Amino acid sequence: MDLEKPFGRRELLRAAAYGLVLVWLNAYVCRELFLVQTAWMNSMHGFWIALAERAGDSWFHATWWPYWDCGIPFEFTYAPLIPAMTELWSALRGVPHALAFNVVTGVVYCAGPLTLFLMAWLLTRLPGYSFAAALFYSFTAPTQLFLPDSEFSMTKFWDARRLFVIGLWDETPHLAALALLPLAIVFLSLAIRKRRFAYGAAAVISISLMALASAFGPINVAMAALCLLFVLRREHWKRNVALTAGIGAFAWAICAPYYSPSLLHVIVASTGNHFEGKWDIGSLTTMAMVAVGWVILWRYLPRWTADWRLQFFALFAYLTSSVPMIAAYLHHQFLPQPTRYKLEMELALAPLVVFAARHWFEKAPAPLRNALLFLLLALAGEQLVSHRRFGKVFLHSADVTQTIEYRAATWAEQHLPGVRVMMPGSIGQWANAFTGLHQFSGSSWSMTAYPVQQRGLSGIYNGAETPELDAMVSLAWLKAFGVGAIAVSGPKSEEYWKQFAHPEKFEGVLPALWSEKGVTIYQVPQRTASLAHVVPEADLVRRVPRGPADITAMARYVADLDDPSLPLAELQWEGPNRIRIRTTTSPGQAISIQVSSSPGWRATAAGHERELKTDALGLMWVQPERSGPCEVELTYDGGWELRLCRWISFTSIIALLGVSLFRRRGGRGQRVEHAGSKLVAEL
Numbered sequence: 001m002d003l004e005k006p007f008g009r010r011e012l013l014r015a016a017a018y019g020l021v022l023v024w025l026n027a028y029v030c031r032e033l034f035l036v037q038t039a040w041m042n043s044m045h046g047f048w049i050a051l052a053e054r055a056g057d058s059w060f061h062a063t064w065w066p067y068w069d070c071g072i073p074f075e076f077t078y079a080p081l082i083p084a085m086t087e088l089w090s091a092l093r094g095v096p097h098a099l100a101f102n103v104v105t106g107v108v109y110c111a112g113p114l115t116l117f118l119m120a121w122l123l124t125r126l127p128g129y130s131f132a133a134a135l136f137y138s139f140t141a142p143t144q145l146f147l148p149d150s151e152f153s154m155t156k157f158w159d160a161r162r163l164f165v166i167g168l169w170d171e172t173p174h175l176a177a178l179a180l181l182p183l184a185i186v187f188l189s190l191a192i193r194k195r196r197f198a199y200g201a202a203a204v205i206s207i208s209l210m211a212l213a214s215a216f217g218p219i220n221v222a223m224a225a226l227c228l229l230f231v232l233r234r235e236h237w238k239r240n241v242a243l244t245a246g247i248g249a250f251a252w253a254i255c256a257p258y259y260s261p262s263l264l265h266v267i268v269a270s271t272g273n274h275f276e277g278k279w280d281i282g283s284l285t286t287m288a289m290v291a292v293g294w295v296i297l298w299r300y301l302p303r304w305t306a307d308w309r310l311q312f313f314a315l316f317a318y319l320t321s322s323v324p325m326i327a328a329y330l331h332h333q334f335l336p337q338p339t340r341y342k343l344e345m346e347l348a349l350a351p352l353v354v355f356a357a358r359h360w361f362e363k364a365p366a367p368l369r370n371a372l373l374f375l376l377l378a379l380a381g382e383q384l385v386s387h388r389r390f391g392k393v394f395l396h397s398a399d400v401t402q403t404i405e406y407r408a409a410t411w412a413e414q415h416l417p418g419v420r421v422m423m424p425g426s427i428g429q430w431a432n433a434f435t436g437l438h439q440f441s442g443s444s445w446s447m448t449a450y451p452v453q454q455r456g457l458s459g460i461y462n463g464a465e466t467p468e469l470d471a472m473v474s475l476a477w478l479k480a481f482g483v484g485a486i487a488v489s490g491p492k493s494e495e496y497w498k499q500f501a502h503p504e505k506f507e508g509v510l511p512a513l514w515s516e517k518g519v520t521i522y523q524v525p526q527r528t529a530s531l532a533h534v535v536p537e538a539d540l541v542r543r544v545p546r547g548p549a550d551i552t553a554m555a556r557y558v559a560d561l562d563d564p565s566l567p568l569a570e571l572q573w574e575g576p577n578r579i580r581i582r583t584t585t586s587p588g589q590a591i592s593i594q595v596s597s598s599p600g601w602r603a604t605a606a607g608h609e610r611e612l613k614t615d616a617l618g619l620m621w622v623q624p625e626r627s628g629p630c631e632v633e634l635t636y637d638g639g640w641e642l643r644l645c646r647w648i649s650f651t652s653i654i655a656l657l658g659v660s661l662f663r664r665r666g667g668r669g670q671r672v673e674h675a676g677s678k679l680v681a682e683l
Contacts, residue, residue, distance in 0.1 A: 015121055018131040019114055026110040026138055029387045030163060032395035033106030037098045039398035041405050042496035044170040045101060046430030047444065051083035052090065053097045054432060059084055062600060062638025062646065064576045067432045068442035069453050070420070070481055070619070071596045075257050075642060076266065076449050081212040082108075082173045098400065098433070105172045109163065111179040112347070113138045119182030120351050123189070123309045129354055132376070137350035138162075139383035143342040146321075147328050160387040160394075162346070167395055171343065177210045177217035178347055184210060185224050189312075191247060192232045192240050200247055201660055207251035212258060215267060215446070219335065220344060221248070227315040230298065231308040253652035256645035266449045286332040290322045313352040320344040336446070404494040404517050405430040408487050411514050412521060413437055419484035419529050420594075422460065425497030427487055427519070440483045450596055450618040452544060456481060459548030462501035471505040476551035478524050479558045480541070480617060482531045482594030485513065486522050493518025527562050532571035532581045535560040537590040537623070541616040553616065557592070579634040585624050591632060593620040599639035605632045 027034070038045075054067065055074070063074040082104060090100035113134040120130035144156035165171040187203035190196065210217030225244050233240055252259060297318055301311050320341060327338035335341070361369060400406050409431035412421050422440040423431045431437050441457055448454050456477040463473030478486060489495035490503045494517050510522035539556040551558075560566060569583035569591060581591060597614035603622050604610060610622050610632065624630045637643065 011125075011127070015127045018121075018127050018134075019117060022113045022117055022131070022134050022138070023110050025135075025384060026113055027106070029160070029384070029391045030106050030109050030167070030395065032391060032397070033102045033109070033167070036102070036395070036397035037096065037400065038102060038167070038395055039400040039403055040168045041403050041426045041430060041494075043168055044429055044444070045098075045172075046405070046426075046433035047170075047442075048078070048083050048086065048172070049097045049101050050430075050432035051077055051080075052086035052101065054436070055080075055083060055087060058576075062577075062636070062642050064598075064600070064636040066438050066573065066576055066595075067436070068439055069448065069450055069596060070440060070594065071438075071598075072443060072449055073598055073600060073638065073642065075260065075638075076263055076447055078444055078447060079173055079212055079214050079217075079258060081209065081214075082176055101172075105166055108172055108176045108179055109166050112162070112175060115179050115182040116347065116350060119186050120355070122186050124355070126355075126358075129358055130351075133351040133354040135380050136354055137347060139380060139387060141346065142349050142353075143324070143345050147324055147339075147342055147345075158383060158386065160390045162343075163387065163391055163394070165343070167391075171340075173214040174216050174340065174343060176213040177220060178343055180206055180210045180213065180217070181220050181224065181347070184221055185228070188221075188225060188244065188247065189228055189232060192228060192243060195243070197659070197663060200243070201656060203247050204250045204254070204656065207248065208254040211251060211255045216340070216344075218248075218259075221251075223319050223344075224316060227312050227319060230315060231311045250652060250656070253648050254656075256648045256652075257642060260641055260645045262641055263447075263449075267447055269451070270446050270448050282332045283334040286326055286330075286334040289326060289330075289332075290319070290334075293318065293322065310352075310355055313348070313355060317345070317348040317352040320348045400434075403430075404519050406434050407516060408514075408519055408521065409435045409437060412485065412487070415513070416485050420482050420531065421521075422478065422483050422486040424461075424487055424489050425495050425499055427489070427495055440478075440481055452616065452618045453481065453596070455545060455548050456617075459551075460486070461499045463549050463551075467502040467505040470502045471509050473549055473551055474505065475509075475524065476554060476558050479526070479561055480554045480594075481619070484524050484526050484529050486510075486524060488520050488522065490518040490520070495519055525562075527564070528568055530569055530571045531594040532569035532583065533561055533592045533594070534567045534569050534583055534585055534589050535592050537588055540590060540592060540621055544616045577636040581632040581634070582629075583632075584629050586627055590621050590623050593622070593634070595620055598636070600636045600642060601634055602637065603632055603634050605630055 032038075050067070056063075058065070058074040059080060065072050065074045065077055068077070082101075085104045086097055086101045089095070089103055090097045093100070095103075116137055117127075117130050117134035120133050121127050124130060140157055141159045141161035142157065144159060144161065148156055149161070150156075162175070166175050184203060184206040187199050187206055190199035191203050207217070207221050210221060225248070229237065229240055229244060294315075297315065301314060304314075305311060323333070323335055323338045323341040324345060327333045361372065364372070405427045408427050409423065412419075412423070412431075413435040420438045420440060422428075423437070423442065428439055428441045431439060432442065440453075445454070459477045460474045462470065463477070464470040474486075486506075488500055488503050488506060489498050490500075491498060506520075506522045510524065512520050513523050514521040535557060539560050541554045541557050543553040545551065545553050566589075567584045567586075569581055571593070572580045572582075574580055579593070579595070581593070583591060585591065592615070597612070597618055597620045601612050601620060602609065603612045605622075605624050606626065610625065612620050612622055612634070615621055620634075622632060624632060638646070
């Protein structure tokens with residue numbers, strides 16, 4: 001296919017009709033997403049709703065996010081595209097953020113089949129087969145034949161799996177990146193074949209949007225680019241690699257604040273601590289297995305077809321399928337969360353299945369072709385009805401105010417103002433969709449910047465084998481991180497994950513403040529709810545705890561927090577980026593600040609800058625360098641790295657727009673000059 005070849009009017013109208021039908025079919029299946037608020041509390045939907053509701057103008061400048069994990073840089077929360085779209089729709093339509101998120105989810109659900117159709121059509125100029133591939137993607141779940149989510153069953157092939165994972169699980173950002181992938185493939189293939197600036201710029205924009213949607217986006221693009229480099233203009237492979245790398249680098253520059261070097265390190269470290277992301281020697285073996293299969297496939301592909309588009313579909317399907325299949329059957333992986341690549345596998349299989357079958361379909365006698373077409377349309381109709389029934393029941397309206405997540409979070413906000421709380425599991429994921437609570441937890445484990453805080457979270461959930469010891473370990477961690485209240489979910493509670501090994505451990509140990517439906521909020525004894533404390537500098541935590549049960553390293557520090565002989569310190573938030581502390585200090589004392597440390601924080605006292613230091617817990621502390629009353633002011637500006645990344649991003653966007661406008665004006669001038677020369681020649 002060559003986009004330079006003019007499209008006929010009938011061809012465009014036919015493709016537009018196919019596209020409209022695809023959008024209507026998928027919108028019909030998921031139409032409740034555009035109309036009602038759901039309340040699937042065992043999801044991370046509240047996480048993205050909270051980002052949309054509380055981000056404000058954080059999209060445009062460095063901001064501290066005080067709501068999760070004792071505070072984190074805003075850029076370290078999550079990829080921003082879905083929350084930003086949610087906030088935009090909420091502002092434009094004046095609807096609640098929960099409904100706006102559902103609308104964005106519905107748009108993503110409908111966009112996937114549409115962009116798949118566009119990719120297949122633009123690459124092949126076969127709208128009918130492209131429509132069939134998009135239908136196959138819309139109404140089947142082929143991964144359930146090879147990698148079933150539960151017990152194997154042939155009937156699961158017909159499940160509405162994509163609707164399920166986007167409506168209940170946490171895949172809206174992931175599927176948003178996938179919906180943009182077909183466009184990135186089209187533009188990247190054109191950039192490699194045609195060497196045109198417009199195609200390269202379009203590839204940069206689509207790849208950037210994918211990266212801003214999900215961390216899966218860059219990995220998906222890398223896999224697709226590798227497949228394209230193997231099938232396109234192989235005689236110029238060095239130039240192709242350089243061009244592709246340049247496009248990728250420019251896309252990174254646009255997304256730089258959300259993919260800074262330090263954040264990339266955090267993502268790698270966080271996923272490495274998870275059982276589905278850890279890199280080991282087996283990962284190298286996995287890569288070798290994939291390479292062997294790749295070489296064999298590449299060796300025999302030319303014998304099967306000389307069409308580069310079909311070769312690309314085959315390579316991409318192989319690469320995306322190898323990740324979850326090797327993880328499932330051989331228990332090896334080289335990419336984090338390999339089972340989630342079943343979504344990529346389904347997207348890649350659809351065009352391969354349809355276009356591989358095209359050869360035999362077109363060779364069949366006309367009566368058989370007509371009968372097969374009738375059968376396929378009948379199956380599509382049956383699947384439409386089946387998916388619609390599932391969506392109607394599944395995407396039902398719900399009153400979120402009746403959930404335990406809402407009730408626990410709103411009670412804590414009303415009765416514990418200014419107190420840092422620990423909300424477990426689904427309550428923590430949803431708490432900031434309803435309230436402005438500052439939490440000890442709440443973030444996504446895959447992007448956590450503070451491993452000791454996560455170690456403490458594990459210690460609170462399960463710090464020892466017996467309830468008595470578990471309570472002691474939990475209290476040490478809670479007090480060390482300034483937590484004044486903790487919600488505990490029992491085995492019969494409506495909180496979904498129920499992560500406490502001994503939910504009864506605080507009974508009779510801590511005063512219960514509130515209890516409902518198996519969830520109890522306990523008060524953690526504190527001398528003061530302030531997050532600033534004057535302690536002997538020698539008692540600051542100097543050694544990183546070796547594990548969740550290791551509390552010896554912070555024993556002296558925790559004891560100091562309750563020492564009445566030490567001065568009190570008042571900490572006041574003056575917006576998310578400013579903290580003011582007032583206290584009195586003596587020689588040998590330091591001010592411990594139970595807020596996560598970051599290079600973006602600066603401290604001043606009496607008009608002079610003071611060095612902010614980090615203890616072994618990942619919290620800040622400062623030496624006031626004077627005795628008597630003192631006032632310390634902390635301000636956050638993101639630090640040089642995030643500021644530089646934002647400068648790179650803004651500069652890259654301006655450069656892309658500037659070059660595009662310049663080339664457009666230049667092209668218009670050349671066309672005018674050519675027309676004038678032609679007119680002069682005719683005269």
